[in-house]
Amino acid sequence: xxxxxxxxxxxxxxxxxxxxxxxxxxxxxxxxxxxxxxxxxxxxxxxxxxxxxxxxxxxxxxxxxxxxxxxxxxxxxxxxxxxxxxxxxxxxxxxxxxxxxxxxxxxxxxxxxxxxxxxxxxxxxxxxxxxx
Amino acid sequence: xxxxxxxxxxxxxxxxxxxxxxxxxxxxxxxxxxxxxxxxxxxxxxxxxxxxxxxxxxxxxxxxxxxxxxxxxxxxxxxxxxxxxxxxxxxxxxxxxxxxxxxxxxxxxxxxxxxxxxxxxxxxxxxxxxxxxxxxxxxxxxxxxxxxxxxxxxxxxxxxxxxxxxxxxxxxxxxxxxxxxxxxxxxxxxxxxxxxxxxxxxxxxxxxxxxxxxxxxxxx
Numbered sequence: 001x002x003x004x005x006x007x008x009x010x011x012x013x014x015x016x017x018x019x020x021x022x023x024x025x026x027x028x029x030x031x032x033x034x035x036x037x038x039x040x041x042x043x044x045x046x047x048x049x050x051x052x053x054x055x056x057x058x059x060x061x062x063x064x065x066x067x068x069x070x071x072x073x074x075x076x077x078x079x080x081x082x083x084x085x086x087x088x089x090x091x092x093x094x095x096x097x098x099x100x101x102x103x104x105x106x107x108x109x110x111x112x113x114x115x116x117x118x119x120x121x122x123x124x125x126x127x128x129x130x131x132x
Numbered sequence: 133x134x135x136x137x138x139x140x141x142x143x144x145x146x147x148x149x150x151x152x153x154x155x156x157x158x159x160x161x162x163x164x165x166x167x168x169x170x171x172x173x174x175x176x177x178x179x180x181x182x183x184x185x186x187x188x189x190x191x192x193x194x195x196x197x198x199x200x201x202x203x204x205x206x207x208x209x210x211x212x213x214x215x216x217x218x219x220x221x222x223x224x225x226x227x228x229x230x231x232x233x234x235x236x237x238x239x240x241x242x243x244x245x246x247x248x249x250x251x252x253x254x255x256x257x258x259x260x261x262x263x264x265x266x267x268x269x270x271x272x273x274x275x276x277x278x279x280x281x282x283x284x285x286x287x288x289x290x291x292x293x294x295x296x297x298x299x300x301x302x303x304x305x306x307x308x309x310x311x312x313x314x315x316x317x318x319x320x321x322x323x324x325x326x327x328x329x330x331x332x333x334x335x336x337x338x339x340x341x342x343x344x345x346x347x348x349x350x351x352x
Contacts, residue, residue: 042164042165045163054246071338074214074218076219077210077211077214077215077218078214078215078217078218078219079215079218079219080215080219081221097206097207097210098203098206098207098210100202101196101199101203105199107197112206127237132229
């Protein structure tokens with residue numbers, strides 16, 4: 001049976017809550033719900049509330065679509081829910097939080113590897129030219 | 133040394149003294165949705181694999197630390213702000229105080245207005261009550277008059293009937309006169325079994341002997 005999007009999960013008032021991804025979709029097709037749950041719950045368990053979605057596969061316009069319910073996120077953070085790192089990164093990119101350090105690290109590492117690949121290409125090309 | 137054995141069937145932990153030569157620790161997987169069977173340890177080919185240690189340059193490490201410090205500080209402020217604004221406990225406290233004050237001031241204003249209206253209404257009510265009393269007295273008087281008239285009328289009617297009956301009562305047969313009346317009736321039999329001709333003449337004599345002609349030809 002499908003779980004309704006808005007909260008069938010049983011929870012205690014004082015238990016630790018977290019805003020995190022819950023993997024939906026199927027094999028080779030990830031899709032994430034952004035949900036509020038108790039920390040100790042499994043990701044397949046019923047959730048307290050769904051506050052967004054995230055599609056990690058880019059669509060035909062090279063977009064990764066993401067939806068967020070900021071009002072409810074504010075409410076849950078205000079009432080003591082923590083946020084998992086991937087969701088923090090997403091909220092950082094959406095402008096709700098400051099940009100997460102991981103995002104910066106990812107960016108500069110990507111840039112570095114790209115530069116290295118380019119320099120390798122240049123070297124290989126120059127070697128080939130010399131041979132010719 | 134201790135030898136730790138994990139008995140999967142009974143799920144109990146056995147601890148027994150042993151020699152160092154047979155020291156053996158078996159680790160098992162423990163996940164909710166295991167990718168591999170729960171009883172399989174590390175793959176044979178991976179037992180002695182030592183993953184290369186990631187080396188982060190000092191400069192980069194410093195930068196990461198700086199970024200994380202900044203991020204944590206900002207997150208703390210944001211969380212605190214959300215807590216102050218959206219936490220249910222805070223909101224309830226604030227609301228209660230505010231509500232109480234608002235309610236009291238509102239109640240005071242309402243009571244004042246209510247008293248004013250009551251005073252105004254009292255004057256109006258008394259005036260209208262006096263008018264209504266006057267009206268109802270008038271109405272009662274009128275009704276009384278009408279009732280009197282009706283009673284009088286009924287009395288008159290009754291008296292009329294009595295008077296009429298008294299006139300008829302002269303012919304009534306009283307107990308004293310009963311014998312005489314019976315004798316008189318027996319002496320003068322009346323024949324109702326008669327016929328009429330076209331001119332309205334009464335023709336008697338069906339059962340009784342016919343009367344003399346002078347009395348029989350009486351017109352009705």
